[in-house]
Amino acid sequence: MLHIISNFAGMSMKNVLSVLLCPVLLIFNSCKLFKNNTTPAPTAVSEAAETDSNSALKLYRASRTKEWELVNTAIDIHFNLPERTADATTRLSLHPYFYSVHSVVLDAKDMLIHSVSDNKNNKLAFSYDSLKLTIHLPKVYSQSDTLFLTIAYKAMPYLSKAGGSSAINEDRGLYFINTNHEEPYLPVQIWTQGESEANSHWFPTFDNPVFKSTFSITMHVPDSFKTLSNGTLVESVKEAGDMRKDVWKQDLPISTYLAMMAAGNYAISKESWRGREVSYYVPQEYGAYAKDIFQHTPEMMEFFSNKLGVDYPWNKYAQVIGYQYVSGAMENVSASLFGAFNLKDRRELDDDNNDFIVAHELFHQWFGDYVTAESWSNLTLNESFADYSEQLWTEYKYGEDARAAYWMQGLAKYMKQAKYNDPALLRFHYMSQEDLFDRISYSKGGLILHYLRSLAGDKAFYNALHLYLSQNAYQNAEVPQLRMAFEKVTGQDWNWFFNQWYYKGGHPVLNVEYLYDDPGQKLKVVISQVQPDSIGLYILPMKTLIINDNETNETWWISQHKIDTFTVDYKNGQKPVVVPDVAHWILGEWKENKQPREWYIQYKNAGDHISKRFALTALAAYKGSDTTKMVYEMALEDKDPVIRALAIGLYQYENKPKISDSWKNLLGRMAANDADSKVRSKALHALGDLEEKEFINTYEISINDSSYRVAADALYALNKVNHKRAVTFARALHPENSKANALLFSAATVISMDGETNDFEFFKDKTMHVFERDRKTFLNAFQSYLIKAKENETYTAGIDFIKEYAIKNIAAIDGLYYAEIIRNLQKYAQSQAKIATDKEQMEKWQLRAFTAQNAWASYKSAIADEDLKEAAAQVEKED
Template sequence: MTVNPYSPAGAARRVPQNYPVRLHKISAVMNNLYRLFYRPLTILLGVTIFAGHRAQAQSQTNDSSATAVQQQSMPLLEVHAGSDPLRDYRATAERITDLVDTRLDVRFDFAKRYLYGKEWVTLQPHFYPTDSLTLDAKGMDIHRVALLKNGRQVPLKYRYDSLQLHIQLDKTYTRDQRYTLYLDYTARPDELKMSGGSAAITSSKGLYFINPDGKDPYKPTEVWTQGESESSSVWFPTIDKPNQKTTEQITMTVPDEYTTLSNGMLISQKKNNDGTRTDTWKMKHPNSPYLFMMAAGPFSIVKDHWKNIPVNYYVEKAYAPYARAIFGHTPEMIGFYSDILGVPYQWSKYAQIVGRDYVSGAMENTTATLHGEFLYQTDRQMLDDDYRNESVIAHELFHHWFGDLVTTESWSNLTVNESFADFSEMLWAEHKYGQDLADQHSYEAMQDYFDFARSGKDHPLVNFYYADKEDVFDQVTYQKGGRVLNMLRNYVGKDAFFSALHQYLEQNKFKPAEAQQLRLAFEQVTGKDLSWFWNQWYYGEGYPKLDISYRYEDDLHLVRVIVRQTQSGRVFQLPFAIDIYAGGKKERHSVMMTERADTFTYHYRVRPDLVNVDGDKTLLTEKEDHKTVSNFVYQYHHAPLYLDRLEAIEGCAKAQSSSEAARQLLLDALKDKFEGLRSAAISHLDLKDETVRPAALPLLTNLALRDPKSSVRSDALQAITGDSATLSSHDELIQQALKDSSLRVESTALDAFSAYNPQQAYQWAKQHSREAEAPLTEVICAVLARYGDAADFPYVAMNFDRNGSFQKLAYTQPYLYMLAQVITATDTVKNGLDKTKDFAQELGPRYGAYVMSMLENFVTLKTRQADAAADDSQRTALREQAGYGQQAIAHLQKTLNK
């Protein structure tokens, strides 16, 4: 599972810090909306994403010698439940009965949004004899429950409470006896009363009908499923727990013009006399219920392969020409992951499909990954590729080893699924694009976790005390877990790391597993006792904060490296390298920190140019490193890693106003070999400083016009145009940028153009609106809404209507702004508010709050307009519209918070 990279939660994770015109934690256009709406009108969203910082106690420290550093086992960590009664211990689901085989035959009623299902499920007791069975079945109509016996159906007694089906069997069965039940049922997902979600998955309806009546001209009619975490039981009765495994066969009857996709292989197709077709998909390997998947709609299939395994891409016809460019690295990824793990891809096929209005980023349904529509891109949009989308593709594929092949036995242990998938994004970047991109991706993930931890929601990686299972789909399980694996790889070494992963996969394939089985595999391979690492990083909470200082004693030729842990609470055991650069050579010292403060002392002949703590830059930590400017300058030019250079850029940025060497380092970094660091240098330049600006502007102008990466061109242009007072002086540059091949650069240029010449920017937006693509359309809509009239509303409304999921957020504010300030026809306003309300409900409670805040702005603006109206009838109409907006807010407050 991947958080949508364009969602409020995903923006922080997926969008690099140098992404130009983006909503801060919301979407790619907040800067534009701020400039066009918020700054002139002082309208504020007022949505707080992270609140509160934990107070940090300054701990008393004492120095100790590191002449004989030795690994020490940390004490066993005791985890205690809190006082909150909701935070009970979350045990792994008891396996009373095991699923063996599941066969489904389903038909869809698009008008009612129903699924009519028949199921044949084979089960057997896990160990103890039992004469009863409980199946999860949420919000269904149960028509028949029967035992298949000697070729006939024997009705069974059952009790159904709308969530679970309690069945009395015909006798007591033992663990060596199997039985098969037949169930006839109707699934009604849209009538389900419980439809909450998580930061990763915004809804739990399980089965989704998209544009079922065909009335939306911008969307195809589709149906698809989303099983994680326990929503498959909305569309078929099952034991909906991740520690269950079953073979499966799914038969779907759909309109003949539709394409279907499910787990496993398509084994038969049959045309029916009523214009429908029946497809049967069969999965021969055991699969967990939450990984069951169906999809149907007017998809085109673009075929590919890895060795003799089909690798196919299911997309809308308009995107078929781009499918290989979007997904084209998938076969190479399969080969790469198969090789490094020593476990070849185990499944019969790999398909990827893009669904409209998807409720998350992507989902690793076994052999049939479902992606959100953000993955759709044209050739021009892909010019701005920044690894976000490709990292999602890598993430879901890696789940086919960690999550699908070996599945978490409980949601508490979700780290054995999601932490690996998160880590795989770094692995693929490292392999395909180099160490710098991999390290940047990892560093940004770590910062995302730190933001989450500061919110007060931190918890152990293996979390036995959550309030709701959806809560574990967060930055601890994903981003922190990925960084923990990166530390583990560094500590045991790459060969041992991948050998241990091979061992874990081979020992547990097609089975559920937990974090302790991962530890045992690592101990078997390395011969090391790693309980200290698991207790600290898997079962403990938090992360270390390091204060690093240096004391040079030239008379004794000694340097003392003083490392203090400043976090409150427990002390971490930290293995890391200290690299000493002196006389043109690097000398490495591997150490293990075990105290609140440790001093590591080294002898030198020539005073070191640099002492570099955490030489491999893998520690999950926040650091305050007291290097000098000269140290940072040396570090940038001689230490090789992305974080080495980034730390130098950040260190020199603090001294740029007073140090010529620091300023020069920032200017040098504008020419860094890696685009991410060129952008970092741009973002750290203080262009208000008159000692910085004259030297930086020519370099920035050159980057804005000529850098090979559109992200850097855009960032440079944004830096140059950041001062509103001087915008018009850069008109020539902005006009050139408006002709850039990159949509991203054009968006930044139009944003700047509108700030000093709104009328010409408006005309440019009108002229280019027809052929524009996102993200340029987002800025065009903002410009048209701010400076246009009612004739421009259809374009803004069209973009709001035709975009789904989180992409629609980028168009919601200009859409509501026009409804508030430009549109006065009550029917049009009410219709627009209804659409906005429906969108907020689709997003769910976590993200619907953003839309509610925008609706509050609408009410404020419409009320002001009503108060200023001279005509009584107009004033009445405007107040009615404001009242309708208030009703929408009240409705959302009630429905989203239920």
């Protein structure tokens, strides 16, 4: 699963979401921390979360005990769209795993259980506590017996308050999107989200990865809907009342959390891979872009199949997009579900395609689905591999520099979390399994796999993965099985590697001193491990580049010593420059005492993306240095667009008068002509920040660039130097007809600055046509528009409109988001009333403050949720 992880591991869902609001809201906004809302799993033998945090972290999380072995799960489900419930029957076939048993305890959350019966229609006694369904059997069942259960029930996923985490916002399992038609332009959808243990909200089961089952899922839906589930659509029959019955069958066993459903008025596009169907389900308005949204999918299937030596293991591969999705994407077997942020037209995809997330979920079809982690403690076997697949695909499709840039992104994400929480990759002690979906399991795990690949070599790496997959096909696995696969293939002991990277937390912090001895013609490179003693010392093999009159590579080993010293001879009197870990295998922190000259030589000679990137970043500390300026100008000519963009972003712009004409001219040339859209965008934005009027013609031409991002930054730059011209261009773009994209947001920002009454309908109507994070971004401009609104009536209408959305979403975090905009406007109006220099202005702002205050009070009085009440009170407290 790919989660939109906020780098706030250990925080509750509400804590994280509230922090995420902060960059979006403008003017007087402050972050609000919410009370923890992570719902712990029911207390059980293994994966349970205790309410007492200290006790929970001391408790060893064993794999869940299997008293029963699931064989088949057959679900027949009718959806009640307006009330967001479902009437269903689930039939289970199962047998005792080893020991004889006389009861069955199933996970079944927030259901109304009507009856439980056996295959002869005999009613069975049961007890139910809203989390667990205990079925009391009339006899003792042994391993050779098969039990058939039929459970009739109503699934009520919205009955209780949802739990969640920083990675998966809610755990309702079954979601009904806009089934009351409250949003006039949002499609009606139904979809499910099973990970980690949420599928038991819509069918009784053993909700844990160690349980696998075949499935038959029958959905009764309006005939206008398309459906999707695991496996094959084996039957589709029209029913009375414009309804239809679709039957999907999954004949190979899958973990219960990987079962899924989706239904809605989707447009479906199809391709094929080796004769198997590859399909894309998107909202109707994006039907023309479906193959572009999921571009390269068949090519990825071929690439991964060839690399792993294991063909894509399922009968089909479908990808579907769900609105209001609670995370990033989910690797349901043969049918991955993606969040709506992946909906893009071709111009957006040219700026930023969906390759990384498509590769991530596809690779899960092997790592996570074909072979599944036995317990959440072993989550790295799922998520680290999916994370690393993004690097593998990037390297294959876009080259080594692009892969290295991706490696740097992973390192930055991991280091962000490591500052406050850096546990072991393989974790048997945790409060909730949800806490494991963090940058350790994802980013750090992916970085570790790259190190492992680099040490083992490509052939050994892929052979070991092939062996691991083949030995554990359709089964569960633990980390030691991965290690043993590498040992079997290579004949080497890999305990040293797994012990330090999988079983302990932290990372190496390496201090490198370069001690030049000119009389002795030697350089001593002293590498010290300075991480805390509690982390321990590492064994770190690495490739090192030595630059003097030529370039040579050596293999250096840091061997669990506090200090290691390496000696390099001068050649022909030339001081050598050393780039330790030039292949960039080691995930950790490097601190070097290189001077500008050494960084320049590293940039010029090392040649690889990361070495150049480190040089640019280090040189940024030497403001005004001639060497720095020279290297940065070299970087603008670099073949790697990421390096070019980085140089633009890192250049010192604080003192505008001191920016040289040569640098400005370089920016102007790149803004107009660079082949890469991200570089053109960066250059335009920098010129806008510098308020350079000389390039106004470039700005106006670039507003029509094929890239939305470039066009948006061109409009930004034009607005910085000539607002009147910018407004003319913004209106000519007809943003009212645009889908959500960077250019729409830029145009709305420019238009908002005039506060014209005639623009109110544009802001109101567009808000209703954009959704989720796009709506929040657009509301930045709406908020700015209301601040500038020339008429009080317009201001009041805008406040009422936003208040309506806040109250419409009163039970959700979005409601508070909308309400905080009202609160921002109130505080801004109050501040303006205080500094007003004439009575008319003072009365205008006092009236506006009063209007916003009343709207905030209306929202607050409508809140029923205690946590949201507390959050709203915190908003007021922090004013």
